Amino acid sequence: MPHALAQAVEIATTALAVAGMAYFLAVLVAARIFLHQRRAQRSEFSPGVSILKSLKGLDPGMLEAFRSHCRQNYRGEFELLFGVWSLDDPAVTAVETLKAEFPQCEIRLILCPERLGTNGKVSTLVQLAVHARHEFLLINDSDITVGPHYLERVMACFASLPTPQKDAERMGQQAKQVGLVTALYRGRAHGSLPSRLEALGIAAEFMGSVLLSKWIERGMHYGLGSTLAVRREALERTGGLLPLVDYLADDYELGARVARAGDRVELTSEVVETSVPAYTWRGLVDHQLRWARAIRCSRPAGYAGLVVTHGLSWALLNIVASGLSPLSLWLLALSFFLRLAQAMNVGAGVLADHEVISNLWLLPLRDLIAMAVWIVGFAGDTIVWRGERFALKGGKLVKVAQS
Template sequence: MATAIEAITILLTLAGLAYLLLALWGARDFGHYWMRRPKTEGFAPDVSILKPVKGVDPRMYAGLVSHCRQQYAGNFEIIFGVGSMDDPAVAEIRRLQAEFPDRAIRLVECRERLGTSGKVSNLVQMLREARYEHVLINDSDIYVSLLYLTRVMACFADASVGMVTAPYIGRTAESASGRTLWARLEALGISTDFLPGVLTARKLEHGIRFGLGSTLAMSKTALAKAGGLEPLTEYLADDYEMGERIAAAGYRVELCNEVVETTVPAYNFRGFCDHQLRWARSTRDSRKLGYVGLGITYALPWALMTCVASGFALWSFSLLSVVVLARVAVALSVGVGILRDEQVLRDLWLLPLRDFFGLYFWAWSFADDTVVWRGERFHLRNGRITRA
């Protein structure tokens, strides 16, 4: 039995090491693609930015301001959608309108509840108000650079592109009280675990067929051919579904090299677990076959288990050293090289803990179908959510 366990952990470690090498290959390919890609920043179609809001998130107002300060050659408008005019976010939007009177900023009250997902329900109603052919959807706390719209919308110069999405980093609070261990693990996972997986999928599948909620830019034409937003009102991973359906409609989904920021709350342990399990179970239902294989990607935990299973044999430490080198190389090449996330250097020592938690949440995600989203509990089956 001991020999069998040792053999299994060795195989899993080697598989994880192979994945890390693939992730490095995917990161290199992504960087080279954007260095070789022809410059098309002169293309600036008019665009409607749709931002569904509920409550006031940390750094939300700073993110809204960053959208208003865009240096963009085309016309753009920002449409906010709320479920009720009593929502606390309304005051922040009124403040934004007063600060930027020259910007086209509108607030839409979305009175209909079209499905379980209040976010998508609001988006359906907001889309009806959008003036322009191109729309861009992102969350309320997304913070962007001055050239965000210029770089994202320039991708549509290629007529085969139906959706543009963007990588992101999770920004922890600057204060010590907001920079909890769990918030730091969340941010570290986004930059060194989540995006390497995206880049590996992009390389192996010759492009991506899903969207990332940090940025979902598309034309109304492509969205209509993909079936529109209405069928997504029961889905948890609406960003994934939008991208997959637009790709299935014959369009290309482009992963832009423009990096945006989202805010990581000051999670306690329970909040961290709830969010990680929601993320894991959402991915499980969206990419069923690929998700089963996700467990082998945690090479560092498997390498440490190999050391234990081998009785701490000398060769197992050699294997562990190679895995550590590859894991750190992925973290630095993606987290620092592509995302330019300086938090990765600060928290690099937390990688083993982050990867053990990642493996734990992967295994635990198969045990149940319950997810917690904005304080509400839902059952998740085949991507659709119903109230628990």
């Protein structure tokens, strides 16, 4: 490598490693602010809630996840609506088992055979919403496990007072009511090393970026698929679920539309758990690329800004670029320390993910994979989702014909 080019690479990786350390510090601050502001959300406000779940096949721990929704300490009424494309779907057996175990709960299995768009999950949700009896709809993924106070704490957010008028005026806004509530989540790995890396990435990478964006942007402006609780009137102001049937990041898009329509998006104190499949390496890469390209389509500037989130990887590359210079060794040591602090504060502190500490030794590998996926994510528009191949066009899914 020519000397001038080598020097440029060394300078660039040094600058990016320093920027990465600043990012790690910012996430630490955002996490501390969230922990300081977080309180157990309790309220007498207990409206009726319709929980909608789109099903396709069996996910690890699915039945136990369903059971957790039936064990709620909630004063109000709630119902569970499960939608399937076909009654031959193996998830039907899990729903029938649930109904037998919890006869006191309002549980309905609904056939949703219409394919309204390329996003099959949203197609099912559109058809389920027609059958919902209550004013509040709560959508979450089929593998989400929740605590016994989940509904109580999520719905308490809707009882929050609108943005104080004085604060709203200072921010150039009108007072807003809460239109949608979303939730942080942790991952439960199942067996394989790629599964552990995925769960570690959720706790040590993705959730930290959510907390930082909430702090910098003075609130949430999008939703997470772990929980999308929405007022019907707020949903109707966005045009409902039907306009989302071709979007990949439907959760992000729904929250963004609620925010643009003039309602607040709130982040509950409750943390839920997602089940991470026992991925193969190919499955992990496919999932990570789908995630990366969804973010790139939803937040292009934000995706480019992810360059600073890879501070540890830049510090490792700086070691190579500098030929093991003393400065590069100090940069790596400090970067690794801050990265560990961020992972522990967000993963163990905010998310109560007890697997994070035992998996900390995997952080360098996890971060190198994440940076490689981020770079590849800039190119190409093809993703694989539940065995089907799609192209992304403006955030929407276009089915790719099988060759």
